[in-house]
Amino acid sequence: MIWLGIDTSNVPLSVAVVQDGQLLVEWTSATKIAHSIGAMPAVEEALKRANIKPSEIEAIAVSEGPGSYTGVRIGVTIAKTLAWTLKIPIVGVSSLQILAGNASLFNGLICPIMDARRQNVFSAVYTNELEPVLQDGHYALDAILEKLSTSEEDILFVGKDVAIHWEAIQHVLGERAKRASLHLDMPRASVVIEQAMTKQLPSIEETHHFVPDYKRITEAETNWLAEQKQVGKVND
Amino acid sequence: MSKDQIILGIETSCDETAASIVRNGREIISNVVASQIESHKRFGGVVPEIASRHHVEQVTLVIEEALEQANMQPGDLDAVAVTEGPGLVGALLIGINAAKAFAFANSLPLVGVHHIAGHIYANQLVEPMQFPLLALVVSGGHTEIVLMREHGSFELIGETRDDAAGEAYDKVARVLKLPYPGGPHIDRLAHESVEAIAFPRIWLEEGSYDFSFSGLKSSVINYMHNAEQRGEVIIPGAVAAGFQASVVEVLTAKTLRAAKEFKVKQVIAAGGVSANKGLRKSLEDTFEREGLPFTVPPLFLCTDNAAMIAAAGSVMFERGHRSTMAMNGKPGMTLFDWN
Numbered sequence A: 001m002i003w004l005g006i007d008t009s010n011v012p013l014s015v016a017v018v019q020d021g022q023l024l025v026e027w028t029s030a031t032k033i034a035h036s037i038g039a040m041p042a043v044e045e046a047l048k049r050a051n052i053k054p055s056e057i058e059a060i061a062v063s064e065g066p067g068s069y070t071g072v073r074i075g076v077t078i079a080k081t082l083a084w085t086l087k088i089p090i091v092g093v094s095s096l097q098i099l100a101g102n103a104s105l106f107n108g109l110i111c112p113i114m115d116a117r118r119q120n121v122f123s124a125v126y127t128n129e130l131e132p133v134l135q136d137g138h139y140a141l142d143a144i145l146e147k148l149s150t151s152e153e154d155i156l157f158v159g160k161d162v163a164i165h166w167e168a169i170q171h172v173l174g175e176r177a178k179r180a181s182l183h184l185d186m187p188r189a190s191v192v193i194e195q196a197m198t199k200q201l202p203s204i205e206e207t208h209h210f211v212p213d214y215k216r217i218t219e220a221e222t223n224w225l226a227e228q229k230q231v232g233k234v235n236d
Numbered sequence B: 001m002s003k004d005q006i007i008l009g010i011e012t013s014c015d016e017t018a019a020s021i022v023r024n025g026r027e028i029i030s031n032v033v034a035s036q037i038e039s040h041k042r043f044g045g046v047v048p049e050i051a052s053r054h055h056v057e058q059v060t061l062v063i064e065e066a067l068e069q070a071n072m073q074p075g076d077l078d079a080v081a082v083t084e085g086p087g088l089v090g091a092l093l094i095g096i097n098a099a100k101a102f103a104f105a106n107s108l109p110l111v112g113v114h115h116i117a118g119h120i121y122a123n124q125l126v127e128p129m130q131f132p133l134l135a136l137v138v139s140g141g142h143t144e145i146v147l148m149r150e151h152g153s154f155e156l157i158g159e160t161r162d163d164a165a166g167e168a169y170d171k172v173a174r175v176l177k178l179p180y181p182g183g184p185h186i187d188r189l190a191h192e193s194v195e196a197i198a199f200p201r202i203w204l205e206e207g208s209y210d211f212s213f214s215g216l217k218s219s220v221i222n223y224m225h226n227a228e229q230r231g232e233v234i235i236p237g238a239v240a241a242g243f244q245a246s247v248v249e250v251l252t253a254k255t256l257r258a259a260k261e262f263k264v265k266q267v268i269a270a271g272g273v274s275a276n277k278g279l280r281k282s283l284e285d286t287f288e289r290e291g292l293p294f295t296v297p298p299l300f301l302c303t304d305n306a307a308m309i310a311a312a313g314s315v316m317f318e319r320g321h322r323s324t325m326a327m328n329g330k331p332g333m334t335l336f337d338w339n
């Protein structure tokens, strides 16, 4: 079985080709090149290196978010269009679980972090068997740290954005907070595929309905809902 | 006999997800448009993030529908044309990345198309172009007079210095508390009204083909404000009629003057606002009187669609234009010559 994996949910770009459970090619970078420029050439190059034609791909694994809205959409649009036109299944994997998957050998809890500005993060807490202790979501960093402060276990923080919040994390959790090494901080498309392989393959009819998991409604909708509440109060 | 050229067009620059298949740049085989107007209505305008989210939901469905209606397979196509810009960047990127993935998977050449060139080439789907040609492009994002001396050659003769005509329509509609999108409502009210408030015509300096609509919009707002303060009854139809008369007169007069100066053989109108009945009638009457051939596409080809992108892409493809897998969205893209 030949898999193509794609992750563009944040700044890093990762593309991988796996054949019969073996990684053939993986390209991972975190430069400033926009995914709209870099992602398709990376897919093209990875397949070329693996000597695999697009028509030979049998399934696609993609990071479905959360993360940068535009970034997630580029990976999902590419994966979804390829899956649809090649008539192969598409499997989505949480971008947070992909990061956590890098660290599954860690003896303790795993906390992937993606910065979401204003002291907010996209985050989750997983066991080292990748069972969620705290579901993927958009949280205030403080809320995550408070939750973790009640645990006895060591916690490994994974992701490039841990750097932004490391001081705050250490301040609350002290010695129990561990930081992942450089290569574990990058989302890896091979991990996307690995996790997709554990899931049931969807039917190809479902491809059209595949959408990112943003974990947040848009600002316009938030404001609109707040306005409706105001109107509701006035009318009460 | 040479083989037909079949192009798939994809357009996602604003709030319509569209795909279309066009034969030889002139014949629409299929034309599918998924409009998002309903979901933007409650916000009173297009919300870019929501537009992008809808495009991801729709894009493969719309392309599949275009292929099915045409009863074609990807292998029947010669190329994929997609809007490269201008437009909302997040929205553009969905069409572009879908087009890239589709072209890559099916080993098809890819052609990035300028959205306004698309609007102009919508006319090719109605009547062949005659050069030199003058195009009045009016939409929510554009108000431009473009001179074409031949296929793929674009000279910007005039453009708006502030609001686009469609933008002015939307803003005035908001002042009149008309639902979004406001353009068609103003058009209807103007049509039904016998009275019209006199608003100024903004001609700018002598000889200029540029436009300005923000002053007119301010006049409308001032009029409403003053009338309210004096406790007068505001007749929305009279405001709409006065506003529309000013816009239409300036657009028509400048287009006519440019048509004469550049001795063009054909005048065309393009873009969403060219669906406006008042503007169409004014242009049609004027150019009929002047004995100049004037064409404006049917309404479904005035608003955003992918047939126009395929039509423009067809000519670019013939001229050897190719885009790579590194194509990016260009929100501020300017019209360039294809030579």
Ligand SMILES: [Zn+2]
Pocket (backbone or CB within 6 Å): B115, B119, B139, B271, B272, B303, B304
């Ligand atoms: Zn347009």
